[in-house]
Amino acid sequence: MTPSHAAHPDRLLPADPGTRDIARRLLAHVEDLPIISPHGHLDPAMFTADAPFPDPTTLLISPDHYVTRVLHSAGVDLADLGVGGHEADPREAWRIFCSRWKLFSGTASGYWLEQEFQHVFNINPDRISAETADEIYDELAAIIAQPDFRPRALAEEFGLEVLATTDDPLDDLAHHKALAEDPTFTPRVLPTFRPDGYTKMYRPEFAANIERLIDVAGEGQTGYEGYLTALRNRRQYFIDHGATSSDHGTHNADSTPLDDAEAQRLLDKGLRGEATFAEACAFEANMTYRFAQMAQDDGLVMTIHPGVHRNHSAGAFKRFGADTGHDIPFRMEYTNGLQPLLSDFGENPDFHLVLFTIDETTYSRELAPLAGYYPSTYVGAPWWFIDEIDAMNRFRAATTGTTGFSRYSGFIDDTRAYCSIPARHNTSRRVEAGYLARLVAEHRLSEDRAADIIVDLIDASPRRVFKL
Amino acid sequence: MTPSHAAHPDRLLPADPGTRDIARRLLAHVEDLPIISPHGHLDPAMFTADAPFPDPTTLLISPDHYVTRVLHSAGVDLADLGVGGHEADPREAWRIFCSRWKLFSGTASGYWLEQEFQHVFNINPDRISAETADEIYDELAAIIAQPDFRPRALAEEFGLEVLATTDDPLDDLAHHKALAEDPTFTPRVLPTFRPDGYTKMYRPEFAANIERLIDVAGEGQTGYEGYLTALRNRRQYFIDHGATSSDHGTHNADSTPLDDAEAQRLLDKGLRGEATFAEACAFEANMTYRFAQMAQDDGLVMTIHPGVHRNHSAGAFKRFGADTGHDIPFRMEYTNGLQPLLSDFGENPDFHLVLFTIDETTYSRELAPLAGYYPSTYVGAPWWFIDEIDAMNRFRAATTGTTGFSRYSGFIDDTRAYCSIPARHNTSRRVEAGYLARLVAEHRLSEDRAADIIVDLIDASPRRVFKL
Amino acid sequence: MTPSHAAHPDRLLPADPGTRDIARRLLAHVEDLPIISPHGHLDPAMFTADAPFPDPTTLLISPDHYVTRVLHSAGVDLADLGVGGHEADPREAWRIFCSRWKLFSGTASGYWLEQEFQHVFNINPDRISAETADEIYDELAAIIAQPDFRPRALAEEFGLEVLATTDDPLDDLAHHKALAEDPTFTPRVLPTFRPDGYTKMYRPEFAANIERLIDVAGEGQTGYEGYLTALRNRRQYFIDHGATSSDHGTHNADSTPLDDAEAQRLLDKGLRGEATFAEACAFEANMTYRFAQMAQDDGLVMTIHPGVHRNHSAGAFKRFGADTGHDIPFRMEYTNGLQPLLSDFGENPDFHLVLFTIDETTYSRELAPLAGYYPSTYVGAPWWFIDEIDAMNRFRAATTGTTGFSRYSGFIDDTRAYCSIPARHNTSRRVEAGYLARLVAEHRLSEDRAADIIVDLIDASPRRVFKL
Structure with a gap:
């Protein structure tokens, strides 16, 4: 499989070659700076417990209403994604997500998910499809079980x-x-x-x-x-x-x-x-x-x-x-x-x-x-x-x-x-x-x-x- | 006369050469697909009668308020364009239109008119002017009299x-x-x-x-x-x-x-x-x-x-x-x-x-x-x-x-x-x-x-x- | 000192080289036309008196609330800039301005000021800083004392x-x-x-x-x-x-x-x-x-x-x-x-x-x-x-x-x-x-x-x- 566009070093930079050259040089000044996040919605208990994430769906889908809304707009019942305390089989929810992955093309949430797959989990996002849902679920489950992913x-x-x-x-x-x-x-x-x-x-x-x-x-x-x-x-x-x-x-x-x-x-x-x-x-x-x-x-x-x-x-x-x-x-x-x-x-x-x-x-x-x-x-x-x-x-x-x-x-x-x-x-x-x-x-x-x-x-x- | 910009195969595509190349390839996938028009304002009687269009003005000017408003904003009386049931001499109205053709530069209506002249009637829109009004009127009148233009x-x-x-x-x-x-x-x-x-x-x-x-x-x-x-x-x-x-x-x-x-x-x-x-x-x-x-x-x-x-x-x-x-x-x-x-x-x-x-x-x-x-x-x-x-x-x-x-x-x-x-x-x-x-x-x-x-x-x- | 970007002949023109070439040619048609200013807020007495401008601050800073507001947003007291009839030492106000000159980067007012320094007073705007404030003040004061600058x-x-x-x-x-x-x-x-x-x-x-x-x-x-x-x-x-x-x-x-x-x-x-x-x-x-x-x-x-x-x-x-x-x-x-x-x-x-x-x-x-x-x-x-x-x-x-x-x-x-x-x-x-x-x-x-x-x-x- 060829590398995903999500891995391209020039991603999001302007297309005009001269402008892109300048942008590359400017980006180099800040790309590796530490992250300052002065407003967000994480649960601090996550860091005191430092427990492994339970499964890919609970990590990436159920709690993120930016992700679930896209699936919902295509007719998916939010209950099937484990939203709002509803019980849903994580693997089934994952299959729903993978089979509708293309809906995310062009969206901000899609871009971030691609980047997460590519750069956090080293999974080429172009692989995601209904056919590969189970395989990717298992790969991700194995990855988040590792101590490095706590x-x-x-x-x-x-x-x-x-x-x-x-x-x-x-x-x-x-x-x-x-x-x-x-x-x-x-x-x-x-x-x-x-x-x-x-x-x-x-x-x-x-x-x-x-x-x-x-x-x-x-x-x-x-x-x-x-x-x-x-x-x-x-x-x-x-x-x-x-x-x-x-x-x-x-x-x-x-x-x-x-x-x-x-x-x-x-x-x-x-x-x-x-x-x-x-x-x-x-x-x-x-x-x-x-x-x-x-x-x-x-x-x-x-x-x-x-x-x-x-x-x-x-x-x-x-x-x-x-x-x-x-x-x-x-x-x-x-x-x-x-x-x-x-x-x-x-x-x-x-x-x-x-x-x-x-x-x-x-x-x-x-x-x-x-x-x-x-x-x-x-x-x-x-x-x-x-x-x-x-x-x-x-x-x-x-x-x-x-x-x-x-x-x-x-x-x-x-x-x-x-x-x-x-x-x-x-x-x-x-x-x-x-x-x-x-x-x-x-x-x-x-x-x-x-x-x-x-x-x-x-x-x-x-x-x-x-x-x- | 050199070919009009309206005939250029790259019209409307982004100016950056690399982006334009991609756009050209994407356009090729759809340029010749059939037209699906799920909302519009044509009269279905047009197709049952299948009569020739009466004259260039009645076809292109009088019924299209996007065209007549541009002329009106330049001080033309809508009555002289045959708007709202007013009797107007089609050739006179056509002359008014041609003599003010430059007002349409940069407008959406102007772009569509150019495309119509170029691609429907094979008339180079750069020719249009007060001087050529009658000549183009006659050409168009001859064209719409043909069976192919019913x-x-x-x-x-x-x-x-x-x-x-x-x-x-x-x-x-x-x-x-x-x-x-x-x-x-x-x-x-x-x-x-x-x-x-x-x-x-x-x-x-x-x-x-x-x-x-x-x-x-x-x-x-x-x-x-x-x-x-x-x-x-x-x-x-x-x-x-x-x-x-x-x-x-x-x-x-x-x-x-x-x-x-x-x-x-x-x-x-x-x-x-x-x-x-x-x-x-x-x-x-x-x-x-x-x-x-x-x-x-x-x-x-x-x-x-x-x-x-x-x-x-x-x-x-x-x-x-x-x-x-x-x-x-x-x-x-x-x-x-x-x-x-x-x-x-x-x-x-x-x-x-x-x-x-x-x-x-x-x-x-x-x-x-x-x-x-x-x-x-x-x-x-x-x-x-x-x-x-x-x-x-x-x-x-x-x-x-x-x-x-x-x-x-x-x-x-x-x-x-x-x-x-x-x-x-x-x-x-x-x-x-x-x-x-x-x-x-x-x-x-x-x-x-x-x-x-x-x-x-x-x-x-x-x-x-x-x-x- | 290298020439300022403010002096570049292509400033503000689109970055795409092909588009820029066209823009250059179009600009040439109008760059030297006379200025028609049908609405503004100058005092006509300026021209009847034709007196030299008193000092750089009174000319460029105090009366222009687009300039003073930028300094004010950084915590400067408007009184220190001579706003609203408040007495302020022009040289002190000028130092305040020069030491905060970088705040103007990217603003419209900053662009105009750069152009004024460059093209009206022939002063490279990149020189402006807290350290050069007095020096530039003196240069400007000498310039506006000349008859050519009335x-x-x-x-x-x-x-x-x-x-x-x-x-x-x-x-x-x-x-x-x-x-x-x-x-x-x-x-x-x-x-x-x-x-x-x-x-x-x-x-x-x-x-x-x-x-x-x-x-x-x-x-x-x-x-x-x-x-x-x-x-x-x-x-x-x-x-x-x-x-x-x-x-x-x-x-x-x-x-x-x-x-x-x-x-x-x-x-x-x-x-x-x-x-x-x-x-x-x-x-x-x-x-x-x-x-x-x-x-x-x-x-x-x-x-x-x-x-x-x-x-x-x-x-x-x-x-x-x-x-x-x-x-x-x-x-x-x-x-x-x-x-x-x-x-x-x-x-x-x-x-x-x-x-x-x-x-x-x-x-x-x-x-x-x-x-x-x-x-x-x-x-x-x-x-x-x-x-x-x-x-x-x-x-x-x-x-x-x-x-x-x-x-x-x-x-x-x-x-x-x-x-x-x-x-x-x-x-x-x-x-x-x-x-x-x-x-x-x-x-x-x-x-x-x-x-x-x-x-x-x-x-x-x-x-x-x-x-x-």
């Missing part, structure tokens, strides 16, 4: 230097503590404070969450005051365990603050389950403002990523739960929504606010202008469906003219697919090399300056922006 | 295999029937069920249409029940005459269902001409949901294309009527609007829903994520103003990373300009070849896989998605 | 043929008059009627402005009638002093007219400071319609550029005033907003309406379809944050397929940075050459036709559209 060994192999997880405010962070105190494990695994479950009144668990939060960390205070106190305390607890950022999956970007009496009134309605959706959004907007306010004191970097209709398919949500592939973006605006927050805190260079989006229209219209003025504000990396090759190029082309390269958050993999991490970061490095090479080829930048920029983008930016 | 002969010449028309629900479909029963005519000419005139209360003809509909097909029932029954019956009538799809030019993408009592109440207001625009939209949204519901039973593919302000220029609408070049798109959202419909029917792989848009911002933000999850949902080809070369490339680059190639409807020409059909389909094949060639050149895809994909896109996709 | 001499050097300023309706236009009557000064310096301060009730100076306006030019009439009369009179005064256009920075694109009684009622509320924001917008929309109506009679070209949240950072606005780098765009729509205006006046080819935007999503969705139909309507050049290289290419690619090249306003520099004018116009010429070269390379246009088009775009379009 989570800690892979972390070393991947060059992982920093990895942030995403955690509930009441998490005890015991795994993070254990890893930090373990001298045999070098990567820094940091928690991230993610309070969404404590700000969204429209979620069924809201009242119970709030009660538990105030009970645990409210210092005996009650109501809105106890709630704010408890959140402040838990942020400090996270900081004490290494956290440098808080993450906010808000409905929209509104940040209008409420006075305390109104906040208390809405909180009471929310706790009784009587808040309208508009009231719930008003409370959430107030909390966006309050978290920014807390960050003035405790220094946590604030990342926000609004604009997604979660659990779009009602029936699928009922059967499989959340995060199963049907969170669908909608139209977003930041300029008016963030004005109260930025007017009050945006001029503070020690406050770091990273804006993610899934609505590409906001790049040149809102995010780049905001980050190009406010010293607090950074444009987040392309996220979700727009974290693929062409979309990353669009991101660069839409923001750089307004903000340059210095207001960029650094690459975020945001993944729950452990073995895709090297491929994702490598993709980002190749895309940056290609984009910069074009600027050099068009005489908009010297190659020396481009070399400095790519090192800054890949290595220094995430450290600086996320205070690592 | 509608049926051209259909064969064009390689037309399937052609769908767009029809009123009460159309008797006699022409479709005659063509289907005619053993001397091989293309399949299929009707499409287009009920817009029966769902939009804000149109003046609404009440009369509904009355006639219920009268003809309501089985003696009245009111909303009779209305639904009649629509179901007419859909079946269309299916019996070969229809595979229904088409819906809705105002927006809302699909919120109403209960029967509320639907009846709104229908009554609409029939009395008393419905507000908001009420009319609520009724239309309910009908979007109901047509999807009907499709669960009868299997018609459902295509929707919302988001257009029809007849924007009030004075021109009064003088020339609808479809005269001033339907202007506006901002669109699908995620929330389609949620009720998709939550109830979207998981059914036998239901086919094709989403068109004229708002490119929805490609990566909404359409690709929806089609990348729901097994029912397909992303429609670029439509209208965004069916040109650069826009098609943007479409591919914006959707493929999320959905791959399998969730695409296949190319739709949507035209009323018969002789532009080969050029439009050829354009699509060239753009697909160019896009795929770039992925191959960037080592994101093997050339073998790209060859399979382009054949699937051009040939298999429209057959599969439109159930042909 | 405003009038530079105008000749730049090849300035037409330059429009932006002026208050009550300006006496004495400088414009003096320049027009001065036989030693050849460029035409034209005023532009900009009535924003007289239509926006939400500005604190509104009532005083209106009172003064009616007092000066209302012919003794009062109220809304006196207001309209005064505006008509001042438009005529501007026309008498060479103005060919009026410019409108409206909040949105709404153009719904009010009847006179309602307009009077809102005007009264606005004068009493009691109008809500919605009422202020309704009045402004009415005035958009009224200015279009006035243009039917007096022939002024109307340019509008809505969609910007002015003075986003409340604290910075208080400290530094307006136009200090935090005007942030928001989502825009034109189709519905402009419908009343276009329905009543849009079909008149003698009325010229130029639509600018900062929301790129409107290019293909709204602006190109509007300009591709209405003989009055032109698509404005990319403006503000989207007037950079990649954005200009996106503009072309998004509009040309629908409108061709004939509905384009011609390039607008919109600048208050005098020495950036040649670089900006040169950029536009290079981008047009590159875009057209791609069409030629893809055989979508003959090179002869492309050569005609680029001359028309650069030279004839602005003269025609702005009635120069």
